[in-house]
Amino acid sequence: MAMREGVRSGGRSARVQEAVHQAVKELEQLKTREELTVPQVASRAGVTPSTIYRRWGNLAELLADVSLERLRPDGEPPDTGSLAGDLQAWGEQYLEEMTSAPGLRGLNDVMASADSERRECCYRYSESIMATLCARAHARGEPAPSVDALVDGIIAPMTYRLLYDRETATSARLSEWIARTLVAID
Amino acid sequence: MAMREGVRSGGRSARVQEAVHQAVKELEQLKTREELTVPQVASRAGVTPSTIYRRWGNLAELLADVSLERLRPDGEPPDTGSLAGDLQAWGEQYLEEMTSAPGLRGLNDVMASADSERRECCYRYSESIMATLCARAHARGEPAPSVDALVDGIIAPMTYRLLYDRETATSARLSEWIARTLVAID
DNA sequence: TTCATAAAGCAAACATTTTGCGTTTGGTCG
DNA sequence: CGACCAAACGCAAAATGTTTGCTTTATGAA
Missing domain, CATH: 1.10.10.60 (Homeodomain-like)
Known part of the structure; x- marks a missing residue:
């Protein structure tokens, strides 16, 4: 039934x-x-x-389907004791994954798919990670921006640079994005 | 020769x-x-x-080639008298273009292309527009962030939302991105 | 076990892509 | 200006990839 x-x-x-x-x-x-x-x-x-x-x-959809699996976060992001630290640690590892040949191909496969639902799925992965880190910060009594602010301030520039100007997707810049985003807490 | x-x-x-x-x-x-x-x-x-x-x-590259033309900015962005105003005016018009059916298709075609040079080209378009607005602000004696800060703070979230979660690419959010980016001027 | 049907296999029909070769035509140089 | 070289095009055959109708298999539910 x-x-x-x-x-x-x-x-x-x-x-x-x-x-x-x-x-x-x-x-x-x-x-x-x-x-x-x-x-x-x-x-x-x-x-x-x-x-x-x-x-x-077709091939494009198949590849996107396979790559989406690879892009799914597999574990909890490491807890470093502070929101800034968590963001930096997670971001660096993500950058490393995505600048590797297979990571890059995965990103491209998903972008090449006609099915926009797959991209939304990627978005939701990132969103849920930011939510996790936010919740942790709250539990510590640390002030934290909204999930949306984290996505706009960190995920967005990171992804944008990965897609459009790979050379500039570095952990040094990641630090700047984090700093800018965290000082702006309302 | x-x-x-x-x-x-x-x-x-x-x-x-x-x-x-x-x-x-x-x-x-x-x-x-x-x-x-x-x-x-x-x-x-x-x-x-x-x-x-x-x-x-192949077809994908041809479509990307054609779409890249459409994505190229064709005129000077309007001058509203202030950097915030210029960013809002340009951004709203860009959002409108990119949420339309042809704009969306163009964006997707470029993303689906295997040739990363085309994406870099899009990046350079945006960068040059931000540079123009920055220069205008300087000429007015207005304080302005770096071009990179504008790209990360405004172009990146706008593009990210267009690609990954279209519904949230709105002019209301654009205002927030602009405000956040402009208060953070060093 | 039986049944209904989603999903897979098979193979022929169909469409697209690649390739070799001859022709046209820009751009350069004598 | 006229000759030349190579890039770009046309054509058509060959190779390859995709779609489709039909048959067979085997899952999940009764």
Whole structure:
């Protein structure tokens, strides 16, 4: 009875998804984005191309789907004892991830996807991390800006620089963004 | 002698480029991005597909190339008498452009391009506008932040919200970004 | 176990992309 | 000005990728 929209969750369907994702991850390391094709992925995953086309639509969506997983934060950000410290620590690690070849490709794959929901998903990841750090600050009795202010003051310039002018996405600048954002607490 | 890299600038080459760009602009209004194909564009431009493939590589790059033109600022931003006013006026107009269907598509096309140079180009457009407004402020004897501070404080959150959470890219928020950025002048 | 149907396989039809080769045409230099 | 070289284009065949109709498999619920 709990069947809604007729989506299959377990068994073969899940196995195929897993195999295809795995195949993409493996092939990404052997080939550039340009020379990666759906038939290749299908063949390595032991699946027919039509399965991939019917499920993901095209290569861009498949890649975005796989990359979104990689972009999802996997653990709690480290607690350094202060909001500024937490932001710096988390930001530096994020910058490092995103300036690496796979991180950059992941970012691009998500940006290239026609499905805007995926980008919103990235946004929500960042938002939830900022909320976590904010909550921590409050628990410590530390004054903290709103989550929106953190997103606008730190996430936005960091992401903007990563996307538009990679060279300037540095941890030195990160410090400035943090400082500016934290002095402006109402 | 002024021939560098052997790129053709005039004559047929330019005519073909113009025809292809024109064809893309026309077809964009009749079809969605999904149903637009290289052969279609070629046919409407009176050109063979192979010409397009050899020159642009693929549809994504062609669309990004065309969209980059649209994104280029075409005139001087209006002078309102104050830096805050200039930023608000320019920003509102930019937001309006970018939340429209063609503006959004243009933004997406550039983001989907594999060529990062195009994104850097967008960055430079914004940077030069901020520089213009800064120079104006200086001429008036008004205190003004650095261009980088304006980019990080205003362009970045505006672009970030446009890309990741369109609903929140509003002129009300723009006012906040401007206020925050201008009070922080060193 | 049985049943209904979502999802996968298969293969043919279809569309797009690549490529080799001959032709046109800018830009430069004698 | 006229000849030359190479870039860019056209054409068409070949290779490759994508879509689609139909059949088969196997999940989840009764």
